[in-house]
Amino acid sequence: xxxxxxxxxxxxxxxxxxxxxxxxxxxxxxxxxxxxxxxxxxxxxxxxxxxxxxxxxxxxxxxxxxxxxxxxxxxxxxxxxxxxxxxxxxxxxxxxxxxxxxxxxxxxxxxxxxxxxxxxxxxxxxxxxxxxxxxxxxxxxxxxxxxxxxxxxxxxxxxxxxxxxxxxxxxxxxxxxxxxxxxxxxxxxxxxxxxxxxxxxxxxxxxxxxxxxxxxxxxxxxxxxxxxxxx
Numbered sequence: 117x118x119x120x121x122x123x124x125x126x127x128x129x130x131x132x133x134x135x136x137x138x139x140x141x142x143x144x145x146x147x148x149x150x151x152x153x154x155x156x157x158x159x160x161x162x163x164x165x166x167x168x169x170x171x172x173x174x175x176x177x178x179x180x181x182x183x184x185x186x187x188x189x190x191x192x193x194x195x196x197x198x199x200x201x202x203x204x205x206x207x208x209x210x211x212x213x214x215x216x217x218x219x220x221x222x223x224x225x226x227x228x229x230x231x232x233x234x235x236x237x238x239x240x241x242x243x244x245x246x247x248x249x250x251x252x253x254x255x256x257x258x259x260x261x262x263x264x265x266x267x268x269x270x271x272x273x274x275x276x277x278x279x280x281x282x283x284x285x286x287x288x289x290x291x292x293x294x295x296x297x298x299x300x301x302x303x304x305x306x307x308x309x310x311x312x313x314x315x316x317x318x319x320x321x322x323x324x325x326x327x328x329x330x331x332x333x334x335x336x337x338x339x340x341x342x343x344x345x346x347x
Contacts, residue, residue, distance in 0.1 A: 123242050126301045127171070128196035133296045135172050135200070141288055147174075149340055150237060153266045154178045156333070156342055162186060163232040168221045168253065169239025173201030173214070175266075179235065180210045189226075191219040221249050229258045237266040241312040250325045257347040263327065265343040267318070268309040272338050280339060284309055315341050 127134070138146050154175065163186040167176035170190030180188045188210075192198050198216050205214045219225045221236075221243055234253045243249040253263045272280045288306040293299025313321070315332045318341070322330050327345030334341055 123244075124193040126298075126304060127192075127194040129298050130292075130296045130301045131172070131194065131196035131200055134197065135174075137292055137295055137302075141292060145336060149266060149335055150174050150178055152335060153235065153237060153264055153342055154182060156344065157233060157262065157264060164230065165189065165233045165235065166191070166224070166226070166231045166256065168224065168234060168236040168249075169242070170201060170216065171197050171238070173198075173204050173216065175235050175237045176201075176214055176216075177204060177208055177210060180213050181208070186213070188214045189231075190214065190216045191221070191224065192216075193218065193220050221252060224252045224256050226256045228255050229261075230256050232258055232261050234261070234263045235265075236263070238268065240265055240267045240318075241308050246313065246318075247321050247325065250321055250327075254326050254345075254347050259347055261347045263322075263343075263345045263347075265318075267341060267343070268312065269315055269334070269338050269341050270310045270312050271314055277337075281310070315343075318343055 163183060165179055165186050165188045167188070167190040170176050170192045173190055176188050176190040180186065190201060195218050198218055201216055205211055205216065217225065221239060222245065234257055236253065240246060240249060257263065284306045289299060289303040292302030292305070296302060319330050319332050322343065322345045327347065329346040331344045332341050
């Protein structure tokens with residue numbers, strides 16, 4: 117795992133093409149995954165919500181659109197990604213309800229028991245210490261609050277799993293590198309998926325940090341999982 121500052125630099129280097137490549141390389145399925153994550157929370161009102169590793173802001177914007185009275189915050193360690201997120205927030209007309217901050221998921225700059233909900237989308241596998249990252253989410257949650265994490269899984273079986281492994285090994289690094297102009301970044305992003313934790317291990321880490329009612333829900337044949345937990 118590269119150092120935190122190296123990961124931040126990596127995401128900043130591909131920020132300009134990040135959204136396009138996410139949609140292009142996933143055949144737009146990533147949009148459905150994020151909507152599923154937000155909607156899995158159910159009807160919500162008057163929540164204070166944090167999106168950790170917000171990137172270009174898709175999850176926090178999606179939540180704000182579906183929960184008119186909630187206060188929404190997004191943090192990311194890449195200033196370049198946050199610049200794009202801020203433009204998207206302003207374009208969506210949600211600038212008064214979404215606050216973006218440059219911050220590290222390893223040291224979330226909020227007091228204990230500050231939030232009702234914490235989201236994290238496709239950020240957990242990039243954390244230098246997964247257990248510490250999960251610990252930080254539970255620290256800032258109120259009692260009874262929920263965490264919802266969207267992340268790729270290293271496990272896919274059958275013909276679909278074989279095709280996906282080939283896709284990650286050859287297609288993502290080549291196309292991602294060519295379009296973004298940074299082959300190293302997309303080589304890292306592709307290898308970070310098979311190198312990540314199995315769903316059972318993620319659930320165990322959540323339990324070890326104090327979460328209860330843990331659920332791990334596979335989407336798209338287990339390519340990604342939604343992890344849920346209650347403080």
